[in-house]
Amino acid sequence: MAGIRCLGLRKVFSSSRGPKAVLEGVNLEVKSGEFVAILGPSGCGKTTLLNILSGLDPDYSGQVSFTDSRSPTRPTIGYVFQEPRLLPWMTVRQNIHFALEATPSPKVGARVQSWLRRVGLADYYDYYPNQLSTGMQHRVALARALILDPEVMLLDEPFSSLDEITAMSMREEVLELWKEQQGTVLLVTHNPLEAVYLADRVLVMAANPGRIIAELELTGRLPRPRDPEDRRLWELSREAVRLLSPHLRLGSAVSD
Template structure:
């Protein structure tokens, strides 16, 4: 089955219920979303709305759900090199240098791996730190290593679960610019979970707004602001207000462009 550029990633009627000792928790309810190749999608909603759960399902880290997730026409059946994942914390190996953390299980003696790692170090602006250890890095630098590692095998989609949530405001803003550089260079399809409206507006082509638990998509706002975006601009503030206003009227359908859903 061939997949058009318009729907590289196809999430179809996904629902998820967790069974706990205290009973069942309905985390996701009938989530459907199609993502075009090379898009930058941000998922935003109230805490606990199931965004992280959805990312893990797309990554193949959770297969106990209802519905289907297709990547280029094939059902996601588990983790694979076609999907990269960046967690909320870097999860680096403290005993490995930056370059060896990026190379992961591959050998730097392989010329192809060596070249790719060097390219990624430059892409995420870590020149001069290849031999450094995680303890010698700032939080933002460590997260850049995690992003580079996730890109090592050139995944078709990069999934990012609030990767900048623990950073201070200045580092977070810098990391947003770094990630946009990565995206604009590689055009890797990205799904990015955030609870920060400014971050969602700054990064995304489309902003997916989710309802509280059980999480479901209430609408999608197409963000056509040109890059590079200026957070102080009137256009940016108008888009920010548009997103913010949807959270102030939770029972109203979002004014959205549904192309691609």
């Protein structure tokens, strides 16, 4: 498993009104096997940060490195986006297969089937995405990221477009899979309750420019397994919001 380290990360977007810093001096350290949540309002640069970490956006200044990786170059990264981003012309099985190879082989086919069982979609392997509910599509996207056996999982508000009941079951699934895989997870969310329920540590991020302003350590204060009904979850989520409140300004968001 791999850890993540960012030093003095800066990202500037150019707009019609000149350059605009979206991330400024972001320092971040995620230990190998740790589950860290980044909590912040829309437009504070959370997605931009994940795009940089995933390698999608190479245009930034500062340092990004991965520690303890089994790969000499870059660890395998699983990225789950806000929307499932499934290929609509491929069946569920083909969508998961897509992550591993261009031409399906029987060996990989068995792995795909096993992941479909893990996310409860074994009977839906030949369905097209438009024949699935949003929750099911998110599960396919999760299986597609996990089949890579990633050392680092980047989750970009993966439950924000789901109804609360489906989101609750998906959170449980993610926790189960994290315990099994022992990978490093960096979750981006604007839901304080979700952040404190899932993470070992919550990093609070403010906008304009996007930067980390506070950290909330949860491991000692909220042991696992956690109960979604635990009152302490509510108190800790309020604490996270209080850390963020002085930095909230309406209309400050530019882009995620």
